Amino acid sequence: MSQLRQTQQAFMQYLLSAKSDNNLVDIRERVSDQKGISADHRLQIYANAYRIRLKETMETDHQILGQYLGDELFDKLAIEYLDAHPSSATSLRQFCDNLPAFLRTDDFFCQYPILADIAQFERLLLAAFDGAESTRADFTDLQTLAPELWPDCSLRFHPSLQMFSCKSNAVESWQALKAETAPDAPYYQQQRYWALWRNSERLTQFESLNQSQYVLLTGFIEGNDFAHQCEAMLNWYDEQAAPMMVLQTLQSWFSKGIIRELVIT
Template sequence: MSQLKQIQQEFMEYLLVGANANTGAESSAIANADSNSKSSRFVDIRARVSEQSGISADHRLQIYANAYRIRLKETMETDHQILGLYLGDELFDKLAAEYLDAHPSSAKSLRRFCDNLAFFLRNDEFFSQYPILADLAQFERLLLAAFDAAESSRAEFSTLQNLPPEHWPNCCLRFHPSLQLFSCKSNAVESWQALKADTSPDAPFYQQQKYWMLWRNEERLTQFESLNHSQYVLLTGFIEGNNFAEQCELMLEWYDEQSAPMMVLQTLQSWFDKGIIRELVVS
């Protein structure tokens, strides 16, 4: 390992772990450690930093560590603005500090830093008492995923209309990369909408399962729309690779034999109009 790479690793390890460990008895032990001792994991990086203008090595390192954590907190505030509004400053500060300790940044892109936020909120002893928080975080992550998704072509409804009738039963769909699915029992999306409109959300409630699809339109604006259960099953079935005939049969759980194909066709037309279908494939 080159000396530069070793220094970089020591510095990153200090930013992720050492700055937070520099408290109490451990801090005293580090301060008193001999520069040649290997008892502390962070002695080496401190030994590489010189005092300048009366600012000690520990102080200079802590400045970097504080700036690093502030930048990550700013990333959380940017990516999860509505979650932050829902929590308020005090609880959001608590979330930011505890999430960073539990999930130090491990990706090169800041966009990935909060990928585990919903998981953290569902499993943390304090925050898990309020399941709507994890739902809000997941919904905002999906909005970001839809916005960041790769661009691709979008099929027109005429493509399906011009398909020979004998090919319809075996027709499968491929979707635009921005399409995302979300499901929850809470009023998380309604709360998100209220806060986005600068109004107070209703108190959290958990009733029936709700379904949503999210996508980026041709104007590069992120959109979302609620789905009923049959629409959600229809969409997930096509995503899984089912063909038109299989999906019409699946819809018999909600519709009769005459109305099921019409429902599927009408729903497909709305999907084409929204630009979420990338191509048709005849298996």
């Protein structure tokens, strides 16, 4: 390994775990004093700037979570998350991928489950925005399909589609803060379901789902066909209403642009 490569690795290791005395010794031997600024001070400037940049990434990706926590608690979160999960990806987009899990398991923050839910929702909004582009099917594609082929028809969805479920009022709180109003106190009375996607105008959207809609959508995502999903809807609707519910829901999905193509299995 070249000396330059060794120096780069030692410097990066110092940035990722600046509290380690051994890492400081390793890189301190490769850095000199300059213009009245000691090597230790120069290294600390770089380390502080690096951590500030990572904190700014957290603030950008999780703006509403930051508002929900307030400055003091968000600073606490940033410091502890940076220590627990040093950046390991080349893109800052992935830096906060572990944040929801951290909030669920940290001794302090796990006392407030809504925080992990808000963080997860914001991660999914980012994933929806970043999803690859593809064609979008139209409802006429289903209408022109021969009726005998419908039972074996399954769906493929736009890559931006994301699913979210939680027991807290995380999304409602997110919406309130986004609208610059005070959110309600956290509550965890019932399971909530949401779909998130990027529309044809490249705007991220989301909507709430009831349980039957959630089961219908996740079943199609898993590859189930029309016949299987109509049967699944019998848990909520009778034999006459179930196919109509499925058809009406499909029409809504087509209009939202979340269906990529029809597949006959």
